Amino acid sequence: MFQLGSALLDGCVLAVLSRGDAYGYALTQNIKKVVSVSESTLYPILRRLQKDGFLATYDEPFNGRNRRYYQITATGRDRLETTRTAWATFKENIDSIFGGETDG
Amino acid sequence: MDRPTQGQADGQIGRDEFLTQLERKLKGLPAPEVQYALAYWNEYLDDAGPGNEATALAALGSPADVAANIIADYAVRDVKGQTVDDATGFTGLDGTDGAVSTSIPADGADVGAATVSGPASSAGGRGSGRGGLSTVWIIVLGLLASPIALPLAVAAVVVLIALLVVVLAVVASLFCSAVVLVGTGLISISMGLAVVVRDFATTLLYAGLGLVCMAGGLALFLITAWLAKMGVRGIVLLGARILKRKGATS
Numbered sequence: 001m002f003q004l005g006s007a008l009l010d011g012c013v014l015a016v017l018s019r020g021d022a023y024g025y026a027l028t029q030n031i032k033k034v035v036s037v038s039e040s041t042l043y044p045i046l047r048r049l050q051k052d053g054f055l056a057t058y059d060e061p062f063n064g065r066n067r068r069y070y071q072i073t074a075t076g077r078d079r080l081e082t083t084r085t086a087w088a089t090f091k092e093n094i095d096s097i098f099g100g101e102t103d104g
Numbered sequence: 105m106d107r108p109t110q111g112q113a114d115g116q117i118g119r120d121e122f123l124t125q126l127e128r129k130l131k132g133l134p135a136p137e138v139q140y141a142l143a144y145w146n147e148y149l150d151d152a153g154p155g156n157e158a159t160a161l162a163a164l165g166s167p168a169d170v171a172a173n174i175i176a177d178y179a180v181r182d183v184k185g186q187t188v189d190d191a192t193g194f195t196g197l198d199g200t201d202g203a204v205s206t207s208i209p210a211d212g213a214d215v216g217a218a219t220v221s222g223p224a225s226s227a228g229g230r231g232s233g234r235g236g237l238s239t240v241w242i243i244v245l246g247l248l249a250s251p252i253a254l255p256l257a258v259a260a261v262v263v264l265i266a267l268l269v270v271v272l273a274v275v276a277s278l279f280c281s282a283v284v285l286v287g288t289g290l291i292s293i294s295m296g297l298a299v300v301v302r303d304f305a306t307t308l309l310y311a312g313l314g315l316v317c318m319a320g321g322l323a324l325f326l327i328t329a330w331l332a333k334m335g336v337r338g339i340v341l342l343g344a345r346i347l348k349r350k351g352a353t354s
Contacts, residue, residue, distance in 0.1 A: 024144055025151030039163055040170040043144055044177030051181065068147060 004035055009045055011083035014054060017072040018080055027070060046070060054079050119149050119157055122167055129171035132245035133178055141174055168251040175246035176348040182239045183337045240268060240336060243343035250347055260346050264339055271335035278328040285321030289314040 004012075016022065016030050028042050049055045054076035059066040072080070117125070123142055130138045145164075152160035164170060244264065247257045296310025 023147070023151060025148050028148070038165065039148075039160075040165055040173045043141065043170075044173050046144075047140065047174075048177060048181055065150060066147070067151070068144070 004037065006045070007083060008087070009035075009037065009041070010049060010054075011080060011087065013042070013045055013049060014072055014076055014080040014083070017055065017070055018077060021069045021071045023067045023069050049076070117161070117167075119161065122149075122161055122164070125167035126171055129167055129249040130174060131249075132242040133175065137174075137178060145170070166251055168249060172246060172250045172347050175242060175250075176344040179239050179243050179246070179340050179347075180344045182242075183340045237336065239340050240264070240343070243340055243347065246347050247343065252346075260343070264343050267339050267342075268336070271332065271339065275328055275332045275335070278324060278331065282321045282324035282328060285317050285324060287321075289316070289318030289321060292317060 012031055012035060013027070016027060022030065024043070024046065027046075028039055031037060031042060032039075046055065050057060050070070054073060056071045056073050057068050058071065059068050061067075123146060126145065127138060127142055130141060133141075149157055149160060244261050247261050247264075248254075250257055252260070292310045292314030294314075296307040296314065299310075300307045
């Protein structure tokens with residue numbers, strides 16, 4: 001019903017990674033549990049967040065191959081906090097228009 | 105290597121075919137970027153597990169879809185890169201990027217030796233101009249390789265190129281005007297200086313006019329440069345938008 005902009009998707013990825021490092025496949029499955037996003041849109045997001053310094057990567061051997069893990073950086077946590085605050089404001093505003101419970 | 109070559113359901117491409125096609129579709133991107141993407145999707149399919157490979161591939165969509173998303177995002181970041189860097193205060197970004205990309209070809213070759221080590225890996229190096237005409241070129245290649253029906257893709261490319269020609273024409277004419285203004289200024293000043301002994305008032309007049317002309321010309325240079333940058337940027341963003349929307353619909 002609602003379209004997730006890139007800011008929110010970035011936020012979702014950062015939020016999941018703030019709870020622990022993850023490799024591409026597991027991360028995708030985690031995100032997909034919450035929002036309906038196609039697999040192919042997540043890769044560019046990961047790559048961009050990494051290039052912007054919000055994520056770091058490291059490789060760990062697994063079953064005779066390497067798994068690339070994504071890890072949130074300090075800058076990434078700052079970005080997540082910014083997104084969180086912005087989201088809270090946004091949500092409050094929408095709620096106030098909808099006249100939900102927050103209307104008091 | 106744990107890569108099962110299982111029979112595929114009709115109409116569905118296998119993993120090797122997927123990666124080969126993806127590599128071909130990504131051709132316009134810098135080699136490290138291609139290697140990184142191929143390594144990612146190779147690993148992704150490994151992690152999906154041998155049993156789920158067909159399902160995972162089906163969920164991914166066509167290589168063209170996957171490539172369109174990658175190219176669109178790369179191009180947008182390329183033209184916006186500078187401002188993003190400024191906003192986050194990452195001055196040494198290119199350094200980290202280089203460090204990352206040097207580690208990738210090795211990985212890529214290791215993870216997917218069969219499919220990944222193509223001629224692309226020997227090309228090496230990064231794309232030349234950041235956020236310049238090369239990005240427009242990447243978008244054009246991306247559109248032609250995209251899941252959009254070919255006539256539509258060609259139409260989109262023609263529109264983008266037409267816009268680019270308009271921008272370049274405007275920029276070129278402004279540039280000429282700027283050159284002429286500066287030249288006129290110089291001539292006017294020298295004319296004024298020529299009569300400095302006979303008629304000092306005229307010298308002042310001509311020198312003043314000349315300086316005004318030169319100032320205008322130099323200002324026009326700056327405006328032209330800014331216009332060129334914004335024009336190219338707008339074209340890239342428009343192209344990326346077409347690419348991404350069409351790429352995401354399936």
